[in-house]
Amino acid sequence: MSSKMTPAWEQYVNIKKDYADVVLLFRMGDFYEAFDKDAHVLSEKLEITLTQKQFGKNQKHDLAGFPYHSLSQHLSTLLKKDVKVAICEQTSEQTNIKGIIEREVVRVVSPGTIFEDYMLDNQSNNYLTSLYFSNNIIGISYIDVSTSEIKVSKLNTQSLSSEISRLNPAELIINNRDGIDLLDHSSKMILPEDDFEDFIFESNVVQSLNKLSEQEWFYSNNVEKKAFVGLLNYLYKNKLLTNINFENTEYYQFSDFMFIDPQTRKNLSLFSSNSNSFSLFNTVNSTQTSMGARLLKHYIGQPLINKNKILYRQEIVDWFFENNPVTNEFRSQITEISDIERLISKISNFNSEPRDVISLSKSIKTLIHSTQFLSQKNVSDNIKGLIDELPDISDVSLLIEKTFNIDYSGKLGDGDLIKKGVSEKLDEYLYSLKNSKQILSELEQREKEKSKIKNLKIRFNKIFGYYFEVTKSQIENVPDYFIRKQTLVNAERFFTEELKELETKITLSVDLVSELEREIYNEVNDFIISKSSLVLKSSEIISKLDVFSNFAAISKQNNYIKPIINDSKNLQINNSRHPMVEKIIESGKFVPNDVFIDDLSEQIILLTGPNMSGKSTYIRQIGILVLMAQIGCYISASSAEIGIVDRIFTRVGLEDDLSEGRSTFMTEMLETSLILNEASDRSLIILDEIGRGTSTYDGLAIAMSVAEYIHESNHLKSRTLFATHFHEMTSLESDFKRIKNYYVSVVEDGDKVVFLHDIKRGISERSYGIYVAELAGLPTEVIQKSKLLLSNLESKSDLSFENIPEQLPLNLIENNYEDIKDLINSIDTDGITPLDALIKLSEIKDKFKEK
Structure with a gap:
């Protein structure tokens, strides 16, 4: 088979076998081309034509490609669609002994190895992360190729999701399949174990790798070293390793920072999602x-x-x-x-x-x-x-200013970048080039006068070079020494020996100028690279x-204030405000509130109050303000004392985890379990409506037990904000000395309710859920019936419909229940047409009108 291959196809096959798992873009002249399976991927992802190309006798291969100058545009599209790309360039202009141009892969581009700014968010890092799993300990090493940030650490499996959530890596590489189940990430790759054991390259090919020898972790064989080795080997295979300076590699301790699990990052809205710009980052980022x-x-x-x-x-x-x-x-x-x-x-x-x-x-x-x-x-x-x-x-900027024309906006190699006086040779070439152009102008004028052809012009294009152009009406005046070069519809093109000689000199000067300008440019870049660590x-x-x-x-x-930070377990914030919410409501309308929690008298705040009264906003804002204080920022309050919090946990809202097949209640219990197992006496726990995902009594029992456990457990005693609709929980205050009841106050004005958003000591009398339902626009009949049912429930009377004098039209007990039931059951929901569905709906509606 190989004997029948053309040299070009044999070259392609030999290169492709080393990059079987990526799309190979093979430079052929002015095009990047992909063949066979790669061609199909390229055609599908870029929506370009799939065709075929002949390589010798009876060798046709599927082909898709695009012009070389479109690489940036198409590369961005491919990466967004999770396609890794190997870029194979022509590395010589002359053919080798086989008659083909030398080619080699110069770079493999994947989501985590991008450094082109047009593909990156300038406010976010783009991390390539390496994980090495060994039992319960995980080595981690990550790099942002676009900023040269490189870090190394180790952590346990319980902390992994938190760290991955923080980094939000563009690409993950791991050492074994065991780690797959712990990672919910679209771009992850398992590499061979050997890739994490030792470097597959000579250490001298890496900038400043020897300077890491002073760091203890580098000479160990621990998981963090293996993660680092895996990272560098991956960069080496992707042709990026030699360009990265590892002098600034930093080892960090995961335990030096507050633990924030992924759910808490989401619940506190630390960073915006694609669909929502509401976030702490956007609020405090100026x-x-x-x-x-x-x-x-x-x-x-x-x-x-x-x-x-x-x-x-x-x-x-x-x-x-x-x-x-x-x-x-x-x-x-x-x-x-x-x-x-x-x-x-x-x-x-x-x-x-x-x-x-x-x-x-x-x-x-x-x-x-x-x-x-x-x-x-x-x-x-x-x-x-x-x-x-x-x-x-300063020597970096001085060299650049001394060498380059600062207002330059051209293209490298055009001769306009380098200042005059930097290079005598370049100045000579530029003078020669400028002089040649003057000679061209003089030659054109001289030939005009000799031939009497007033519209004679010397023109240039890349294919034919320099030539005289004469319109057809002046052909009879063309001198005998003009040599025909090309015939057009309305003109003829000629050259002379003198013009040809001048063209050779100009071409040589242009090439010399371009070559020398690039050489000087690269020398300046080399100096910058040598100073990159300092920069x-x-x-x-x-x-x-x-x-x-x-x-x-x-x-x-x-109007933020500087909080007092200490090692106590006090958390006292006066007139606290939610920093994000106050920015999106009318100025001055946000109602500030105090909070005081400690480990001696008020460890757990049990917060009751109506729906929509601001309970969730209040408990979240305390978590956000604690976090702001511990990053060194001032906070939205009038005064504050914050004893350092080691972890913030939140359990907020109801949400099924469909991807894992978990119900609302299971998701709630898993998150609550994490809190109870991982929190410490320095943690801050924020719980909103624990127990809502199951039956009332089950939920109440679990909620009360969780509160008691936090209060009584020796390893917990965490400062806790616990919002609930279970009014029965307020009885805990009398049984546990550090549980205190608070509520969100309201004012009733006849049938109307005014939410004051004011947190007070005591117990909320009612939930006002029906009023919130009315605000939401539920039909009047539903609201009236709800009030009647609520009245019966509160009086603990017989909850039968016969005892309620006013009935909704929706009550089917006294209407044509059986008829309607039969009518509904007769509907074939799989086969019914939209028109038939409307007809059936009309029939059901008519049945309700019957008595």
């Missing part, structure tokens, strides 16, 4: 840089639990808060900083354009200027410490200053 926005997301996803680290952030925020004019000026300056992290990534991956490098230079200058502006003020010790940590990267360190510092000044700015704007 950062001025893309790096700052990503760091803010990181802070919200990983609140601190170390008091000194929180106070460190608070001290910086406090200075910015108290020095508002300086803060505003600083923030206006850093607005001009581009995404330094992603610019460095593009340069390191040799994917940059001149405008990227120029943008980096301007950003570095602004970074230096803005931090110098701050340093001239009487800043706090912690701000001064950050500024003092800034490395000197990224500076980017990290300006990101922090951006986030902290952002906290101060939004706190000033929204």
